[in-house]
Amino acid sequence: MKKRYTLEQKHWDNPADHPMPEHARVPATLTIGNVKIAPATVLAPMAGVTDTVFRRFIKNASQFSADADSNAANVEAATSNQQSGCGLIMTEFTSADGLSRMRETKRKRYLTYYDDEHPISAQLFGSNPETLADSARIVQDAGFDLVDLNLGCPAKRVVACNGGSGLLRDLPLIETIFKAVRAAVTIPFTVKFRIGWNDANIVCVELAKLAEDCGLNAAALHARTREDGYTGQARWEYIAAVKDAVKIPVIGNGDIRTPEDAAAMVDATGCDAVMIGRTAPSNPWIFRQIAQYTASKEATGVGTYDHPTNDDRYRMIRTYFQMMVDELAIEEQAEAARAAAITASGQIARDQRHRDCVGKMKQFASWFTHGVPGGSALRKQIFDSKNGAAVLGAVEHFFETKQAVEEANAEAILA
Structure with a gap:
């Protein structure tokens, strides 16, 4: 039976319980290039999910009140975007080939966003360096704060075109793409990738170093291989290895279901921010809960957060x-x-x-x-x-x- 990678099938396989060190917490801020992200939490790009409606919905659901009765009272308004627990949102991945060929009116529909979505990153996928560079310029001209390259999607139709995680088998081509896009835009340029094609082809550390050498501003790692899809446990040790290997910010992704998981990932890997994907559609309050957990742990030493009624x-x-x-x-x-x-x-x-x-x-x-x-x-x-x-x-x-x-x-x- 053929594998299909759809969000509905992305359930967790016996999710692990992580030890909770006393001082573990998600950082208050992260800077990528000239863009300040606060707090250091990112809504992952998800095909068919993170359109402008869902992104604005998440920003609203993530807002917290910094009053005396709130668990978030100790999260300073100055360190958060409109007092939202979600620091950065990302678009659905968009085909660079399609974007470069679209009429202007249709292109605007694909790149629709609103002022209250800033900071916002547009994610592109493809395998042609020139086309990706052209699409990155389109994204920059449209006013996005960052542009991101997708090297993580495991879907067969994307991999068949050598896009997404399919490129993990061709580091020289990735280097060419990195250089072409970096030369094309001045906004921060980031990459989201997996640890490798399969267990016999783990390339995450080498790829992260390549990204840094080519002038990228941050790297986000989903700690699974393409072959893993969304099964098994995310292997956070590879996030730690990437963090040890580069000086650019590293964003950890994989198996964050609760605020405790987010704090545990930061503690275990040293990552600069956490990225949350499939938890967000089932629990839109996750970002607000992380902000509350961080604030209450800072204030009292015990992490607490609201549960939806x-x-x-x-x-x-x-x-x-x-x-x-x-x-x-x-x-x-x-x-x-x-x-x-x-x-x-x-x-x-x-x-x-x-x-x-x-x-x-x-x-x-x-x-x-x-x-x-x-x-x-x-x-x-x-x-x-x-x-x-x-x-x-x-x-x-x-x-x-x-x-x-x-x-x-x-x-x-x-x-």
């Missing part, structure tokens, strides 16, 4: 789905402004966007309802919905019914 989950699901519907309306208004009449092809494109919106709602429902009692019933209602309004109605009905039952039970107890 059912009301929190309701607001989160409702907010994200509404943001998707609103973004769809913005796209349609922009399209209507460009065309006096809706052509047949335009109508087809509009219908496809609506299907994509509803499809993504259904995709995210399985993550967002994780841990919600009776969540399977809500997922079924969402999956049976035909449009965005129906999805929002299903969410409203589920949580209103749940609240009514809880209130009735409480009254019965008091009686």
Whole structure:
């Protein structure tokens, strides 16, 4: 059976419990080139996930209040981006070949972001040095703060084009790409990669040194091979080896499920920041929790953080789905402004966007309802919905019914 690397299948295999040293915590800040990132946490680029709606949603979900009653009271506002626990967000990986060939109007859609997303990094994949350099210039001209090269995606369709982790088998070509992109842009240039193609081809230390020699500003390592996919345990010792080998900032990625995991990775590897991927869709509060954990540990020596209530989950699901519907309306208004009449092809494109919106709602429902009692019933209602309004109605009905039952039970107890 062929392997397919989809986010839905990226579950953890018997996740390890890491020892928690007394003073372990995520750094308050990280500087990549001339870009300050605070705190030192990064939302990983995820295909089909980290579009502008999800990125802004994560920034909002990660915000904390630095008041006297908050666990985050000791996290100074000056060391955080808009008091968000997420320091840096990244786009979905984008094909350099596709980007360089797109019309300007379509290119803007792929590179859409909003002012409140800064600092933001655009991730590119491809294998042609000149095309990647051209696309990096496009990214820079679009106002992104950083540009990143994907050398980690294990998906077969990407590897087949020698993109993503497929390039790990060709370090000389990687060097050519590094030099071409570095010469093309002045914004910080980073790379995200895996430890190697397989256990017989571990190249992470050599690759990190190459990145440093070619003028890259930071390196992010997902501590698995391409052959591993998302199975087994991330091997953090390779993050430590890379950190020991280079002076540029090193960002650790792999198996961070909790604030404790984030602190343990920093302690075990010495990495300068942590990158979080598949935990974010199922627990959008993870960045805020890390900020709270860090602040409370600094203040009291004991790391604590808030856990979402059912009301929190309701607001989160409702907010994200509404943001998707609103973004769809913005796209349609922009399209209507460009065309006096809706052509047949335009109508087809509009219908496809609506299907994509509803499809993504259904995709995210399985993550967002994780841990919600009776969540399977809500997922079924969402999956049976035909449009965005129906999805929002299903969410409203589920949580209103749940609240009514809880209130009735409480009254019965008091009686």
